Amino acid sequence: MRKFLLLMGPTIMIFIGLTLFENVPLTFGLFYGWLLLVPLFLRLVNKNPSKWKISITKRSIIWGASSGLVFMAIIFSLVSYLFSFLFDLEVIRSLLEKWNFDGGMLWLLIAVLIFLNPYLEENYWRNFMYEELKLSMSPGKSIFTASLFYSLYHILSLIELFNWPFNVVAVIPVFLAGLIWGAFRHKTGSLAGPVISHVLADAGIMMVYLVYIHVW
Numbered sequence: 001m002r003k004f005l006l007l008m009g010p011t012i013m014i015f016i017g018l019t020l021f022e023n024v025p026l027t028f029g030l031f032y033g034w035l036l037l038v039p040l041f042l043r044l045v046n047k048n049p050s051k052w053k054i055s056i057t058k059r060s061i062i063w064g065a066s067s068g069l070v071f072m073a074i075i076f077s078l079v080s081y082l083f084s085f086l087f088d089l090e091v092i093r094s095l096l097e098k099w100n101f102d103g104g105m106l107w108l109l110i111a112v113l114i115f116l117n118p119y120l121e122e123n124y125w126r127n128f129m130y131e132e133l134k135l136s137m138s139p140g141k142s143i144f145t146a147s148l149f150y151s152l153y154h155i156l157s158l159i160e161l162f163n164w165p166f167n168v169v170a171v172i173p174v175f176l177a178g179l180i181w182g183a184f185r186h187k188t189g190s191l192a193g194p195v196i197s198h199v200l201a202d203a204g205i206m207m208v209y210l211v212y213i214h215v216w
Contacts, residue, residue, distance in 0.1 A: 011153035024099040035120040039128040050131040056192040064193035068200025075204035086166050118198035125150045126185040126194050147178030
C-alpha cells in the first residue's frame with residue numbers, strides 16, 4: 001500500500017490541480033511539493049535508502065548531453081512537421097489560458113519546467129522510487145515500474161493538448177524516455193545524465209510552445 005501511494009501520489013496531485021481546479025500554478029505547487037517533501041521526509045526518518053547527491057561523472061555528462069540533444073531535435077522537428085495534425089491551435093491557446101499558463105507568470109512557469117522540473121522528477125523517479133522499488137524487485141523491474149507510473153500522469157495533460165489519436169500515442173515516448181533515464185541512473189550510479197537529458201528534452205518542448213503556440 002505504501003509503495004502504491006508513493007507511485008500514485010504525483011498523478012493524484014496533477015489530477016487535483018489540473019483536472020479539478022484547471023490551474024497550472026496550483027498544479028505546480030501540489031506536484032512539486034509532493035516530489036520534494038515526500039522523499040525528503042522519508043529520507044530524514046530513514047525509511048528510504050536514496051540520497052540527494054547527483055555525483056557527476058564524465059560518462060554521465062556525455063550520455064545526458066548527447067541523448068538530450070537528440071530528444072530536443074526529435075521533439076522540435078517532429079512537432080514542427082506534424083503540427084497541424086497534432087494541435088488545434090485555437091483550442092490549445094484557450095486551454096492554456098484557462099490553465100493560467102500565460103500572462104505575467106509565463107516566464108516563471110517556463111523556468112520551473114526547464115530547470116526545477118527535471119531535477120525533482122528525476123530525483124523522485126530515477127532515485128527515490130528506484131531505490132524504494134529495488135527493495136522488493138530487480139533493478140530492471142524497478143526501472144520499468146517507475147517509468148510506467150512516471151508516464152501515467154502525463155496522460156492527464158496530453159489528452160487535452162493533442163488531437164486524437166496522438167494524445168495517447170504521445171505517452172509512449174514519455175515512457176521510453178523514463179526507461180532510458182532509468183538505465184542511465186542504473187549504469188552510471190548518477191542522476192547527472194538523466195537530469196541533463198531531461199533539461200534538454202523539456203527545453204525542446206518549450207521551444208515548440210514559444211515558436212508555434214505563444215502569442216507575442
